[in-house]
Amino acid sequence: MKIVLFLIAILLTFTFTSIGQTPNAKIEREVIEFRAAIRNAVKAKDRASLERYFAEGFTHTHASGKVDGKKERIDFFLASEPTIEDVEPEDIRIIVHDKNLATAIGKTSLLFGSEKRTFQWTGVFLKRKGSWQAVATHASLLRN
Template sequence: MRRRTLLAGLPFLLLAPEAFAHPPRQPDSAEAKKFIQEVTDFRSKLAKAVLAKDFAAMRPLYADSFTHTHDSGKLDNKDARLVAAMAGEPLIEAAPVSDLVFRVFAGPTVIVTGKSPILNVKEQKTYDFRWVSVYVTAQDGWQLAVSQATRLS
């Protein structure tokens, strides 16, 4: 009977020590401020790469699992977003922005919301879009993990 109990507990002994750790702690004010500055710098770097159509600079800035949801519901993955950038399509990543708000979470993860005027190329008309982007830390620094844009009426 005792042997069976020990064997039943064996899978738990194989878990990494992190499995028993507390969840990540929410960044304090100073850390949050630091992360906001880092993401602000990252956003500038990404905007410059998009405007310059610098594929080599852009590629590592998007997470491999990146997705962007258009206001139409169309979903772009990383490759589609890079193709759009290289084609010179207007992207929220390089658009002027207002109403910029940063929210910092454990991970660290930073969610940024804003409003940007985006040119509709087909109509040759500019519309305001409310958007959200999620930035996560990766092995080599920040990456854009997901974004969504919604056209305002």
């Protein structure tokens, strides 16, 4: 009898755990795919897509402390300067707050001439009317 109760408890634990993880895994995948769409739009210099991907009121804080709004950030992407959105992150973790809100935390290295610089960054993403948008991002330069 104890074994049966133990097995039922384990089964219920796995059932509730898998039920709880399924929506988060789906949202994590959506956010990673959304970031890839941003990266592709940056590479293609696709202003129209970037305008959709970044929310009104969006802000980005550069490693220098400079803060850009949506227009300045998109202009920066289109200027062909190295940016963390140009390359796949070395490390990324998605924190799902609810079905429409997630935070991505990652690390990306870029070459500036022959100098490698590594950035730790954070992005906050909100799903509105079925589509994800970036609402705020921040990058910090790590000491190599």
